Amino acid sequence: MISPKQILKKHWGFTEFRPLQEEIISAVQKQKDVIALLPTGGGKSICFQIPALAKEGVCLVISPLIALMQDQVENLNTKGIKAKTIPSGISQDEIITLFDNIKFGGVKFLYISPERLQSYFIQQKIKELNINLIAIDEAHCISEWGHDFRPSYRNIKILRELNPTSNFIALTATANKKVLEDISKNLDLNEPQIFKKSFFRENLAYQIFTVQDKLQRLIKIFTKTKKPAIIYVNSRKKTEQIAAFLNANNFKSSFYHGGLSTIEKTISFNNWMSEKTPIIVATNAFGMGIDKANVGLVIHLDLPSSIENYTQETGRAGRNNEKSFGVLLFNESDILLYKERLEKTLLSINEIKEIHKKLYQYFQISLGELSETTYSFNILEFSKKYNFSVLKVDSAIKLFVNNGIIEISNNYNKKSTLQFIVNSKTVLNYIENNTNIKNFTNSILRTYAGLFEQEVKINEFFIAKKAGITTSLVLENLNRLYNDNIITYNAVKSDAEFTFLFPREDDYTINRFSKEMKQYINQKKQKSEDLVNFVKNDSICRSIQVLNYFDESKTKNCGICDVCISKNRKVKKGISEEIINILNQNHSLSSSEISQSLVANEKDILIHLRQLLNDDKIRINHQNKYQLNL
Known part of the structure; x- marks a missing residue:
């Protein structure tokens, strides 16, 4: 054998x-x-x-x-x-x-x-x-x-x-x-x-920093570090924006998210693997099947959803056993946004019951009926009709799928794409000769950026709402532009196709699963609290915090995380005097500009800036910059 x-x-x-x-x-x-x-x-x-x-x-x-x-x-x-x-x-x-x-x-x-x-x-x-x-x-x-x-x-x-x-x-x-x-x-x-296998990674330095200007910090990081890197962000749009910023500053990068076509994903992935673009900016859709040993750096520009996700994603660095870094950049506004986003998606059992009941009403399914029909579903239309938050409807649908109440097709959350294939002058000539479509075309151009450069994801229902017309008229106008060779338009039939796996029993169905649903909601809250506590805890070694979270007992500090380095480093004296001297020479500077001018740790600089503010020696002006308080 x-x-x-x-x-x-x-x-x-x-x-x-x-x-x-x-x-x-x-x-x-x-x-x-x-x-x-x-x-x-x-x-x-x-x-x-x-x-x-x-x-x-x-x-x-x-x-x-x-x-x-x-x-x-x-x-x-x-x-x-x-x-x-x-x-x-x-x-x-x-x-x-x-x-x-x-x-x-x-x-x-x-x-x-x-x-x-x-x-x-x-x-x-x-x-x-x-x-x-x-x-x-x-x-x-x-x-x-x-x-x-x-x-x-x-x-x-x-x-x-x-x-x-x-x-x-x-x-x-x-x-x-x-x-x-x-x-x-x-x-x-x-x-x-x-x-x-232990979660301890002796070659991986967890480093978490409070930073106001994240983009300037990226430039600082990539000026020093030349190893392949992954930057995680929480939105598709941000992957493209951050990659464009890095490229504009001569750091070769590409982007990756779930909305890209298979070909686009393959090109981005291969460019990163071959190090044609050694930096990739991605959502957490980037992770499956990655086996690149020499990743030296994983950066989180946004807070991950849990400690599990954080360790999973940072764990993609340093698989060749060389020293690598898991860097998380955050500030207080990130914490507030993180908590707000959680509140917007968390549901009560009553809200779950109401959304569940309205789904059956939406498709006109009677009490006691088990419908075997597959239904087309648009989350925006449904949410608008019943005045629900789209984020909460999305969370409820995921709960229904996870509990086997409904089955949903792969089209869920997929979007149609559109691109103008002629130049702007040709478009202007076209709409002057076709005045009945002029306002509609202008509305699209105002709503979406980059339509002449690449295929852009669109939402027909949202366009209809902005233009004050019906969705069917939007589809008619888009098809006309397509047939007249003005645009390429790849329509997605609908956001999703639903199949109900239970007869309509309203509250009774949810009551059967309410215990699991409550536990899921509670553990989501707990995991969010655990992450925020981890990020803000700068007194205990990061590795020890991670290991304790996964029930591993370890008392020896890693020596390479931000907490350990901060404890081992002697605080440089005279920083306050240097800040005053620099501000004396320059009328006003941001914290990142001050950091670039001083040979000192940014954390120490921020501490001294706060002290100088408390002592009324400096102030923050209307441009959010520091200047001497004369």
């Missing part, structure tokens, strides 16, 4: 395993149930892929994200390993054909979502397969205390009945003791062997 190392060499090109991989694979091959806790970059997938390849049959992989499943399926297929997933929206006949291909076509991996597993028909088709291993990826989702809790994960144990001879391997990158216990209990694991 081919050995794990031979499989590793054949398909991945490596001759040695990473720490714990070989031990985990050995336990799986001995038919043991296994829980593997490997931080980001620990190579979790190999731990189930190699033992599955070493024996006859199909490995069933439960994964929560469609994009993650597709990414892994593509990666396996490029290695010559047959893997499949069940596309959304396919018919029962197509599912039968797919399972026949899996049974008789040498397919080694079937990736499936936990929601799809709830179908009795799918369960029976799985029963027909020769399953050699069941892998549960992102297993923390099974616990109400794990980030991204998914109640549908609780029903995975049905596979025990369907395939009693198959062993389980549960994998996660972020879990504390309580979550690991929940995983074992809820999967009915039989005396599982737990493999846990």
Whole structure:
């Protein structure tokens, strides 16, 4: 029989395993149930892929994200390993054909979502397969205390009945003791062997700084650091803006977010991997399948959603064991915005019930009726009709999907795109000759920037609202511009397609899931508080804080985080005098301009600025700059 190392060499090109991989694979091959806790970059997938390849049959992989499943399926297929997933929206006949291909076509991996597993028909088709291993990826989702809790994960144990001879391997990158216990209990694991790699990274320096001018700090960082870097931000628009700013300052960068086309994502990713653009600015959509060993720097320009997300994302730095940095830049306004955003998305049970009831009303479904129709849904239209916050509707829909109340297509939150393919002079001539479309065209040009340079994502309902016309007239006008070769227009049919999985029972349906929903909301609040406390705690070593969060006890300071460096560094004397001298020579300066003029730590400079303000020796003027208080 081919050995794990031979499989590793054949398909991945490596001759040695990473720490714990070989031990985990050995336990799986001995038919043991296994829980593997490997931080980001620990190579979790190999731990189930190699033992599955070493024996006859199909490995069933439960994964929560469609994009993650597709990414892994593509990666396996490029290695010559047959893997499949069940596309959304396919018919029962197509599912039968797919399972026949899996049974008789040498397919080694079937990736499936936990929601799809709830179908009795799918369960029976799985029963027909020769399953050699069941892998549960992102297993923390099974616990109400794990980030991204998914109640549908609780029903995975049905596979025990369907395939009693198959062993389980549960994998996660972020879990504390309580979550690991929940995983074992809820999967009915039989005396599982737990493999846990420490979260301690001796070569990774967590550095968190209070900064007012983040853009100037980026210039300062990249002037010193030439290693490949990832910058995480919380909006698609910001990825493009920050990348443009860096390029304008001669730092080669690209951007990446979920709204890009597959080709655009591939180009951005490849340019970064080849270091044609060594800096990539991204949302957290950038993360799956990244295996670049020499990333020296991960910067968060916005607060991440949790400590789990922070450690997962910073963990992409320093995989070559060289010193690397996880930098987070924040200020008090970031904390306020973070808290406000959380409040805007948190729901009460009454709000959840109201949105749920209105969804059925919106599609005219009667009490007691189980509709098998698939409905087109526009979140903006729905929110406007019932005067709901769009953010709260979005949060409620995610809860309904996670609890198996509705199923939603991949089109959710996708947008149509538009670009003018002629120059502005031609557009002006066109609208002068077609006056009935002039106001509409001008309205689009005022609403969206960059329409002549690239494809821009648009929302037809929003355009209709701005122009004061119907959505159908917007579509008619856009198609006219398209047919007259003025624009390219790629229309998305709707924001989403809904299928209701429960009959309409209003409050009764939500009451069944209210306990899980409340726990999810409470843990989201708790995780937000934990993150803010972590960011603001500058008295305890960052590594110790991270390890304590994940139930690891460590008392030795890392020596390289911002807290340790601050404690070890002797505070430079005479900073106040130097600030006064600099302000004497210059009428007024910002804090970043003062920092650039002084050879001192920015944190120390800010402390001295506050003291000088308190002593009335300096003041802040109307331009938000410091000047002497004469």
